[in-house]
Amino acid sequence: MKRKIHLLAAVFFTALSTFAQGNGIGGITDATNMVTSYFDPGTQLIYAIGAVVGLIGGIKVYNKFSSGDPDTGKTAASWFGACIFLIVAATILRSFFL
Structure with missing residues (x-):
């Protein structure tokens, strides 16, 4: 009886390890497809954030300009730079990963 239990356990664990072993290409392909499917909505989201x-x-900048603040040029440059950064970052990330 004990020998049968050991034999059954050995067969079970051998079958389990056989199912666990695989080349993983199917999983990697599925993961790649899932990640790349998020890039288009993510890029659109970054563009929308940049627009806002x-x-x-x-x-x-308009409020600062209207009030006569001498720091208007610096504020305009920083906001313009932030918008350009968002657009360029989205484009570069897309070109790296797709």
Whole structure:
């Protein structure tokens, strides 16, 4: 009886390890497809965030310009730089990973 249990356990663990061993190519392919499917919506989201940040920056710069603040040029340059960074970052990330 004990010998049968040991034999059954050996067969079970051999079958289990056989199912666990695989080359993993199917899993890697599925993971790659899942990650690349998120890039288009992610890129659109970054562009939308850039548009909102640009509008807020434009309003802020307009308010500073209207009030006669001498620091208007620096504020405009920083907001413009932030918008350009978001657009360039989205484009570069897309070109790296797709």
